[in-house]
Amino acid sequence: MQKRRKISLIIIYSPIVFVIVSMFFVSFLLQRSVDIGYLLLITIVLCFFVYLVAKKIYDSIDKYARDLDKKRKQLKEKNKLLKQMLYKDLLTKLPNKKALFEDIEKMKTPKIILFDIDSFGDINEYYGSEVGDFILLHVRDFLLQFAKKFDATVYRVGADEFALLEDESLDIEKYEELLEELVFELKAKEIEIPSLNQSIQIHVTIGASLEGSKTFAKAYIALDHAKQTQKDFAFYMQSLDTKEAYAKQVKWSNLIKEAIAKDEIIPYFQPIFDADGKLVKYECLARIVSEDKAISPIMFMETSKNVRQYAKIAKVLIEKSFSKISKTDKQISINLLARDMSDSDVSNYIVDKIKEYGVAKQVVLEILEDENIEKLERVKSFLDRVRRMGVKIAIDDFGTGYSNFSYLLKLRPDYIKIDGSLIKHIDTDDNSIAIVSAILAFSKKLDIKTIAEYVHSKEVYEKCKELGIDEFQGFYLGEPTSSLVDISSL
Structure with a gap:
C-alpha cells in the first residue's frame, strides 16, 4: 500500500x-x-x-x-x-488422528479409549457408502453425548475407528464402569436406516490405555487383543505387548521370509489416466501371491519394516518391475520410503537397476513419508542424483499431514498425489472441494502436476476433472493386475 x-x-x-x-x-x-x-x-x-x-x-x-x-x-x-x-475428519467433522496426536502431546496423563465398528467393511460393501456414512454419523452422535460424562474429546482415527481422549486422573475401576456402560449401550445396537426402511445391527470392540507414554499405540494393542480373544473390551497391559504382538509379528515375519525365498513377491500394476482418458503410467504395488491367492500389502508391509525385510521386498519389486517396463514404452511409479533413499545399499541398488535396464525416463519415484524424511539432505541428494538421470519425483498421500507442505519446496516434486481421504467424497463434500482446490491453486503456481487417488465412481471422476486435476487412479478406472494391461485409453 x-x-x-x-x-x-x-x-x-x-x-x-x-x-x-x-x-x-x-x-x-x-x-x-x-x-x-x-x-x-x-x-x-x-x-x-x-x-x-x-x-x-x-x-x-x-x-x-x-x-x-x-x-x-x-x-x-x-x-x-x-x-x-487438515485437523478435521471430512465426514464427521470430528478432529482426526493428527489432531489427536498433537493433543496427546499437550497432556500430562492422557488416557485413550479406542472403538472399532466390527465388520464395518462388509456393511459398507453390501449396503453402500451412503449407509456406511449414516452409521458413522450415528455412532459419532452417540459418542459425543457419552463423552460429556467425563469431559472427553471424540476423534475419528480410522475408517471405522473412533477415539475418546481425556486427561483426568480416573482410576481403572472407574474406566471399567465406563467401558461396561459403553458396551451395554452399543452391543448389538440397532440403527434405523431411513433410506432402506430397515435397521442394521452393529457391534463394537473397545481397547483402552491409561498409561501416559505411547498411549495411542498401547490402546491399539489392547483393541487388537480384544478382537483376537473375542472380548468386548480390553485394557492395555505390558503382557499384551510382549505376547500377542510378538506372536503376530513372528507369524508374518516367517510368511514374508518364505515368500521372498519362494519368489512369491509379485508386482501388481494399477493404471493411471490423464484428463483425456489416455493411459499415462501405472503404479507398482506389492503383493504376496501364494497358491493363486494375492495378499494385500496392508497385511505384511508394516511387519516387514519391523523385521528388516522391507528393503528385500523393495529390491524384488524394483528388479521385476524395471525388467517388465524395459520391454515396453510404459511408465511406472513405485513407492519408496525415505529410509530407502537414505540407505546407501538400497539407493545404490535403485541407481544400478535404472542404468542396467535403461528405464530412467520411464520411472516415477513416489516418496512415502516416514521418520527418515527428517534426514532431508540425504534424501534430497539421492533425488537430485536420479533426477539428473531423467527420473521423475512424486510426493504420495499429499494432504494427510501439514508436514508434507514443508517438504514440497525443498524436494521439488514433479507430481503430488492427493490423498484418497480427500478424493473419496469430493463429489458431495464441500470441505473436500475447498481443500483440493487450494492444493490445485498452489501446485499450478509451482508447475507441479496433480494425481487423484481413490477414484471409485463416475461422479468422483467427473468432479476431479471439473476441478482441474491432471491425472486419475482408482478402482473405477482400473484395478491392479499382475500384468501391464495394454489399455490405450478409457
Missing part, C-alpha cells in the same frame, strides 16, 4: 513539476522574442496531455494492485481453511 501511495504522489505531482519546468522554458524563449500567448497555449496543452497519460497509468497500476491484494486475500483464506481442515 505504501508503494502505491508513492506512485500516486509521483503521478499526481508530475504535471506540476512539468509546469514549473515549462515556465523556465517559456522564460528562456521570451528572451528569444517568441510570442507569449502561443507559448502558454502549448504549455497548457502539454500539461493536460501529461496529466491524462499520468492518470491512465495510475488507474492501471491501481487496478492491478487491487486485483493483487484481492488474490492475496483469497489465497490466504484458502491456506487458512486448508490448515484447519
Whole structure:
C-alpha cells in the first residue's frame, strides 16, 4: 500500500513539476522574442496531455494492485481453511488422528479409549457408502453425548475407528464402569436406516490405555487383543505387548521370509489416466501371491519394516518391475520410503537397476513419508542424483499431514498425489472441494502436476476433472493386475 501511495504522489505531482519546468522554458524563449500567448497555449496543452497519460497509468497500476491484494486475500483464506481442515475428519467433522496426536502431546496423563465398528467393511460393501456414512454419523452422535460424562474429546482415527481422549486422573475401576456402560449401550445396537426402511445391527470392540507414554499405540494393542480373544473390551497391559504382538509379528515375519525365498513377491500394476482418458503410467504395488491367492500389502508391509525385510521386498519389486517396463514404452511409479533413499545399499541398488535396464525416463519415484524424511539432505541428494538421470519425483498421500507442505519446496516434486481421504467424497463434500482446490491453486503456481487417488465412481471422476486435476487412479478406472494391461485409453 505504501508503494502505491508513492506512485500516486509521483503521478499526481508530475504535471506540476512539468509546469514549473515549462515556465523556465517559456522564460528562456521570451528572451528569444517568441510570442507569449502561443507559448502558454502549448504549455497548457502539454500539461493536460501529461496529466491524462499520468492518470491512465495510475488507474492501471491501481487496478492491478487491487486485483493483487484481492488474490492475496483469497489465497490466504484458502491456506487458512486448508490448515484447519487438515485437523478435521471430512465426514464427521470430528478432529482426526493428527489432531489427536498433537493433543496427546499437550497432556500430562492422557488416557485413550479406542472403538472399532466390527465388520464395518462388509456393511459398507453390501449396503453402500451412503449407509456406511449414516452409521458413522450415528455412532459419532452417540459418542459425543457419552463423552460429556467425563469431559472427553471424540476423534475419528480410522475408517471405522473412533477415539475418546481425556486427561483426568480416573482410576481403572472407574474406566471399567465406563467401558461396561459403553458396551451395554452399543452391543448389538440397532440403527434405523431411513433410506432402506430397515435397521442394521452393529457391534463394537473397545481397547483402552491409561498409561501416559505411547498411549495411542498401547490402546491399539489392547483393541487388537480384544478382537483376537473375542472380548468386548480390553485394557492395555505390558503382557499384551510382549505376547500377542510378538506372536503376530513372528507369524508374518516367517510368511514374508518364505515368500521372498519362494519368489512369491509379485508386482501388481494399477493404471493411471490423464484428463483425456489416455493411459499415462501405472503404479507398482506389492503383493504376496501364494497358491493363486494375492495378499494385500496392508497385511505384511508394516511387519516387514519391523523385521528388516522391507528393503528385500523393495529390491524384488524394483528388479521385476524395471525388467517388465524395459520391454515396453510404459511408465511406472513405485513407492519408496525415505529410509530407502537414505540407505546407501538400497539407493545404490535403485541407481544400478535404472542404468542396467535403461528405464530412467520411464520411472516415477513416489516418496512415502516416514521418520527418515527428517534426514532431508540425504534424501534430497539421492533425488537430485536420479533426477539428473531423467527420473521423475512424486510426493504420495499429499494432504494427510501439514508436514508434507514443508517438504514440497525443498524436494521439488514433479507430481503430488492427493490423498484418497480427500478424493473419496469430493463429489458431495464441500470441505473436500475447498481443500483440493487450494492444493490445485498452489501446485499450478509451482508447475507441479496433480494425481487423484481413490477414484471409485463416475461422479468422483467427473468432479476431479471439473476441478482441474491432471491425472486419475482408482478402482473405477482400473484395478491392479499382475500384468501391464495394454489399455490405450478409457
